[in-house]
Amino acid sequence: MIVELGHFALVMALAAALVQGTLPLIGAARGDGRLMALAAPAANAQFLLIAAAFAALTWAFVVSDFSLVLVTNNSHTLKPMLYKVSGVWGNHEGSLLLWTLALSGFGACAVWFGGNLPATLRARVLAVQGLIGLAFLAFMLFTSNPFLRLAVPPLNGADLNPLLQDPGLAFHPPFLYLGYVGLSMSFSFAVAALIEGRIDAAWARWVRPWTLAAWVFLTIGIALGSWWAYYELGWGGFWFWDPVENASFMPWLIAAALLHSAIVVEKREALKAWTILLAIIAFGFSLTGTFIVRSGVITSVHSFANDPERGIFILMILAVFMGGALTLFAARAGALEAKGVFGMVSRESALVANNLLLAVAALVVFIGTVWPLVAEMLWGRALSVGEPFFNAAFTPFMVLLALILPVGALLPWKRGDLPGTLRRLGPAAALAVALLALVWAVQGGGPVLGPVGAALGLWLVAGAATDLLGRTGRGPLMQRLGRLGRLPRADWGRVTAHAGLGVTIFAAAAMHAWPVEVIRVAREGESFALGRYEVTLADVTEMAGPNYTSTMAEMQVTRNSSPVTTLYPEKRIYPVQAMPTTEAAIDYGLFRDIYLVIGDPQEGGGYAVRGYVKPFANWLWAGALMMAFGGLLSLTDRRYRVAAGARRAAAPAAQPAE
Amino acid sequence: MRAILLAVLLLVAGPVLAVQPDEMLSDPALEARAREISRQLRCPVCQGESIDDSNAQISRDLRLAVRERLVAGDSDAEVIDYVVARYGEFVLFNPRATGSGLILWLAGPAMLLAGAAIAIAAQRRRTRTPEEAALTAEEQARLEALTRE
Numbered sequence: 001m002i003v004e005l006g007h008f009a010l011v012m013a014l015a016a017a018l019v020q021g022t023l024p025l026i027g028a029a030r031g032d033g034r035l036m037a038l039a040a041p042a043a044n045a046q047f048l049l050i051a052a053a054f055a056a057l058t059w060a061f062v063v064s065d066f067s068l069v070l071v072t073n074n075s076h077t078l079k080p081m082l083y084k085v086s087g088v089w090g091n092h093e094g095s096l097l098l099w100t101l102a103l104s105g106f107g108a109c110a111v112w113f114g115g116n117l118p119a120t121l122r123a124r125v126l127a128v129q130g131l132i133g134l135a136f137l138a139f140m141l142f143t144s145n146p147f148l149r150l151a152v153p154p155l156n157g158a159d160l161n162p163l164l165q166d167p168g169l170a171f172h173p174p175f176l177y178l179g180y181v182g183l184s185m186s187f188s189f190a191v192a193a194l195i196e197g198r199i200d201a202a203w204a205r206w207v208r209p210w211t212l213a214a215w216v217f218l219t220i221g222i223a224l225g226s227w228w229a230y231y232e233l234g235w236g237g238f239w240f241w242d243p244v245e246n247a248s249f250m251p252w253l254i255a256a257a258l259l260h261s262a263i264v265v266e267k268r269e270a271l272k273a274w275t276i277l278l279a280i281i282a283f284g285f286s287l288t289g290t291f292i293v294r295s296g297v298i299t300s301v302h303s304f305a306n307d308p309e310r311g312i313f314i315l316m317i318l319a320v321f322m323g324g325a326l327t328l329f330a331a332r333a334g335a336l337e338a339k340g341v342f343g344m345v346s347r348e349s350a351l352v353a354n355n356l357l358l359a360v361a362a363l364v365v366f367i368g369t370v371w372p373l374v375a376e377m378l379w380g381r382a383l384s385v386g387e388p389f390f391n392a393a394f395t396p397f398m399v400l401l402a403l404i405l406p407v408g409a410l411l412p413w414k415r416g417d418l419p420g421t422l423r424r425l426g427p428a429a430a431l432a433v434a435l436l437a438l439v440w441a442v443q444g445g446g447p448v449l450g451p452v453g454a455a456l457g458l459w460l461v462a463g464a465a466t467d468l469l470g471r472t473g474r475g476p477l478m479q480r481l482g483r484l485g486r487l488p489r490a491d492w493g494r495v496t497a498h499a500g501l502g503v504t505i506f507a508a509a510a511m512h513a514w515p516v517e518v519i520r521v522a523r524e525g526e527s528f529a530l531g532r533y534e535v536t537l538a539d540v541t542e543m544a545g546p547n548y549t550s551t552m553a554e555m556q557v558t559r560n561s562s563p564v565t566t567l568y569p570e571k572r573i574y575p576v577q578a579m580p581t582t583e584a585a586i587d588y589g590l591f592r593d594i595y596l597v598i599g600d601p602q603e604g605g606g607y608a609v610r611g612y613v614k615p616f617a618n619w620l621w622a623g624a625l626m627m628a629f630g631g632l633l634s635l636t637d638r639r640y641r642v643a644a645g646a647r648r649a650a651a652p653a654a655q656p657a658e
Numbered sequence: 659m660r661a662i663l664l665a666v667l668l669l670v671a672g673p674v675l676a677v678q679p680d681e682m683l684s685d686p687a688l689e690a691r692a693r694e695i696s697r698q699l700r701c702p703v704c705q706g707e708s709i710d711d712s713n714a715q716i717s718r719d720l721r722l723a724v725r726e727r728l729v730a731g732d733s734d735a736e737v738i739d740y741v742v743a744r745y746g747e748f749v750l751f752n753p754r755a756t757g758s759g760l761i762l763w764l765a766g767p768a769m770l771l772a773g774a775a776i777a778i779a780a781q782r783r784r785t786r787t788p789e790e791a792a793l794t795a796e797e798q799a800r801l802e803a804l805t806r807e
Contacts, residue, residue: 235676235711242706344781352781356773364766371753371762379758384700386708386751393766521679599678608679 003068006056007147010097013049013104014137016042020107020130024123028195036119039126040111046133047108050101054088057097057146061088067153070094070146076159076576078547086170087160092294092310093146095173099290100136102174102181106210107133110185117206124192125185132184135317143310162548162574162581168228176221176248180286182214183251186258187283190276191325194332199272204265207279209635211262215255216631222248223624234582236595236612238511238620241390246369247289250362254282257358260351268340268348268413273333274355280325285362287318292369343415350408354401361397368393402456402505405498406463410470424470428462443514453509460502464495493634500626507619516613523606530611533594534558537609538566540598548572550583553598553607557587569598593617676711681718683725692725695737699724700749708751720745 020042027035057070061084066072074091075084083090089098107129114122140146163169189207193199225245230238239245258278264271291314342348368385375381406428410421422429436455443450471491472480516531527536539554551571557564567585574581587594592615599608677696683689696710701717709717709724720741727737741749755763 237711240706342781344778349781352777356770356777360766360770360773363769367762367765375758381758382746382748383753384706384748384751385753385762386698386700386706388698388752389762392752393763397766397770519677519679519682602680 002056003060003065003147003149006053006060007145009049009052009056010137010141010147013046013053013100014134014141016046016049017104017130017133017137020046021127021134022130023127024130025127028120028123028127031120033119036123039123039130042130043104043107043111043126046130047101047104050097050104050137053147054097054101057094058085058088061085064157066155066157067149068146069148069150072150072154072157074160075157076547077156078576079160079165080546082167082170083160083165086164089173089177090160090164093140093144095177096136096140096144096294097146098174099177099181100133100140102177103129103133103136103184106181106185110188114206121192121196121203124195125188128188128191129184132188132321135320139310139313139317143313159547159574159576162572162577162579163232165574166228166232168224168232172221172224172228174221175217175224179214179216179218179221179248179255180251180289182210182217183255183279183283183286185210186214186255186279187321187325190279191328194276194325194328197332197335199265199276199336201266201269204262204275205639208259208262208266211255211258211279211282212631212635215252215259216628216635218248218252218255219624219628219631222252223621223628226624227621230617231584231586232581234584234597235610236584236593236614236617238617239508241368241387243369244293246365247285247292250365250369251282251285251289253358253362253365254278254285257355257362258282260354260358264340264348264351268342270340270342270348271352271355272336273329276333276336277329278355278359280322280329284318284322285366287314287321288366291315291318340414342413345411345416345418347408347411347413347416350404350411353404354408357397357401357404361394361401364393364397365390398505399452399456402460402501405460405501406466409463409467409494409498425463425466428459428466431462432456432459447513449509450513453506453513457502457506457509460505461499464499464502467498468492468495488637488639489633490637490639493630493632493637495630496633497627497630500623500628500630502623503619503626504623507616507623510616511614511620514615516615518609518611520609521602521604521606522609526606528609528611530557530594531613532559533564533613534561535596535609535611537607540607545572547576548574551598553596553609555585555596555598555609557594557596565594567594567596569596571598571600588618590618591616676713676717677721678718681721681725683729688725688728691734692721692728695724695728695734696721698738698751699741700751702745702749709749720749 020039023035024039024042027033027038059065060068060071061075062081064071064075064077064084066075070091070093071087074094075087079087087094089095107126110122110125110129114125117125186207189203189210193203222245225248226238229240230236258275261271261275261278265275291311294310294314340348368390371385372383375383406425407418407421410424411418432455435458436451439451439454440448468484468487468491469480471487472483474480518528518530518535520528522528522537524537524540527534529535534557536556536558537553538556541552541554543550543552549572553569555567555569557567565587567587569585570583572581572583573579582597582599584595584597586596592613595612595614597610599610601607677693683692693710697708699709699720701707701709701712701714701720703714703716704712707717709720724737724741727740732740738750747754753759753762
């Protein structure tokens with residue numbers, strides 16, 4: 001009965017979305033206040049109905065209601081409760097339901113927090129949001145209904161893919177979806193502004209928090225996924241340039257560009273058309289990402305849940321929304337007169353360079369991702385594009401971006417003084433170059449990746465520190481340090497995120513540049529060297545878990561014969577899906593992770609074992625968290641909390657230009 | 659029946675962890691080259707895994723073949739050509755920058771140059787606009803009169 005109520009709620013949500021997507025739009029065009037006022041209750045209703053449907057589906061998973069096709073295919077009575085719940089979105093239908101839940105949630109947020117928006121803009125934003133909801137609810141109800149029943153329910157289910165039974169992956173999709181879907185708000189604002197034919201500083205001020213929130217969610221989601229791959233897949237890789245990873249990375253890059261270009265619109269009323277275009281493209285990449293993941297058009301490690309036929313439907317949604325928005329853009333972009341004038345050397349120009357580099361980086365990822373498809377369609381050639389290509393083609397743009405970032409962040413608006421800015425960055429540059437030389441010397445020559453990564457990382461962190469200190473004005477150093485606490489959170493957010501990027505770049509370079517790896521056979525009681533450490537395979541035991549059996553090794557790690565840690569790597573077999581997984585054992589450290597894996601028993605006795613020392617692995621996630629936290633700080637800046645945004649936006653030059 | 663099926667499946671899916679110790683060459687330099695090559699070759703039957711990471715039987719065969727060629731004295735390029743000749747360019751993770759492959763490699767730099775050109779052109783146009791809309795002679799005279807006061 002509860003399942004039927006959920007199904008019914010989903011159909012009602014479709015009706016609510018239909019009302020939300022059409023009547024307010026007509027109302028805004030005719031100036032009919034009553035029709036426009038329909039948008040808010042419709043958006044609330046759509047959200048509540050989808051939330052009810054989601055709750056019903058979750059309930060079905062929790063009680064293991066195997067009369068539902070979805071529960072039968074993706075759950076099992078023996079599965080721990082956490083994974084019964086995360087099983088709701090560990091499949092195509094359920095993940096779509098989560099997608100629409102997030103979508104309608106953002107729409108509802110626009111109702112709750114959008115009280116100061118002009119009535120017509122608000123109606124149009126909610127209407128566009130409603131139309132997107134309509135498309136996805138129709139997609140779900142017609143091709144991917146999560147509430148389909150089985151005539152003869154089986155006694156037990158087929159279980160969730162064991163690789164997905166993991167806490168890191170339980171929360172990875174929700175964050176990613178909140179990010180993907182959050183970009184729908186920027187899209188709705190862009191389309192609404194194009195319909196209105198008016199974009200000003202106030203518009204940018206409303207759009208920025210939504211983009212920022214989406215970007216923060218995407219950052220966390222991507223970091224969680226990368227962390228999961230690191231500890232779960234068994235060889236300590238953290239990024240594989242897999243199509244599905246790329247699908248989340250492209251919107252992240254474009255959202256980062258959009259964040260920065262919206263600043264220019266907000267402060268200087270320039271780059272308007274470009275910002276609108278970015279907002280459209282960002283959501284376009286979100287939809288493309290959904291398409292890639294859900295259609296399985298580009299097969300990848302991740303396509304656990306895909307169906308090519310449904311891909312056509314998503315492709316149509318993509319074509320309608322992108323085609324419609326871009327047509328509107330072509331028709332209206334000319335009317336978006338830029339006001340702000342700026343010199344060739346200015347923060348505006350630096351942000352244009354930032355946007356260019358981020359957009360090109362996203363394009364490289366995009367082309368690399370779809371290239372096998374294009375080559376097969378155009379030339380009938382089956383080829384692959386993988387990690388070596390992306391590392392070579394993508395990295396140079398990131399290096400350029402990291403090089404100009406501290407300079408751009410310090411340049412004043414309108415017209416800057418490049419020599420003066422570079423002088424202020426002198427200490428940061430000197431530190432970075434010194435580190436480059438030091439690392440080069442310690443490493444004893446060899447590949448440049450390590451030294452360059454370390455220098456770029458320090459350049460970004462020291463540049464952020466220079467930026468922060470520069471905000472404290474003049475006077476004795478102690479007085480200036482005292483002013484740090486009174487700086488707006490937006491300043492703290494900016495420097496935290498920029499420093500976080502530096503930490504991430506450094507960690508990624510370090511993990512690639514200084515790997516320590518041992519692959520060998522070890523008998524019980526045997527010891528072997530792993531970098532500076534000595535590892536002993538003390539014992540191997542067989543044991544049973546709740547829904548798997550495990551071969552667990554006890555491995556003692558020592559350094560200069562003093563014990564460091566004892567690790568218990570496992571090899572598990574999940575009998576329901578007949579699938580083996582490796583559970584690496586990791587000793588997390590500030591400067592290195594010790595990463596041990598147990599493999600198969602060997603014919604001549606002993607076990608295959610693998611050991612890695614991963615330098616600065618934790619810095620990678622720490623850097624990503626810093627970026628997300630920086631975004632969060634910016635989001636909680638006073639000017640967003642105070643509803644005076646609209647009024648203050650009347651004087652966009654209020655911010656002192658350094 | 660189900661139990662037999664399960665047993666068979668377990669045998670078939672017996673976990674293998676990518677590169678095995680018994681495959682590795684005793685010469686560290688040669689082995690390092692083999693690993694580097696393996697990372698650039700895609701497992702023909704898996705979803706986006708290199709033969710270095712893959713657990714499939716064919717990947718194991720390819721890893722052994724790569725090492726055999728290396729021991730026979732082939733250069734890295736010759737080993738890669740050897741595998742490509744048998745399995746096609748599908749196994750190359752790093753597509754060759756020849757023919758249509760050039761589009762893939764040059765798209766990024768080309769777009770950067772085009773974007774930079776557009777940005778600079780737009781910049782020039784923007785800075786010129788206010789000059790065109792400069793003060794008329796009459797306004798200029800009034801401004802001078804005002805500033806003289």
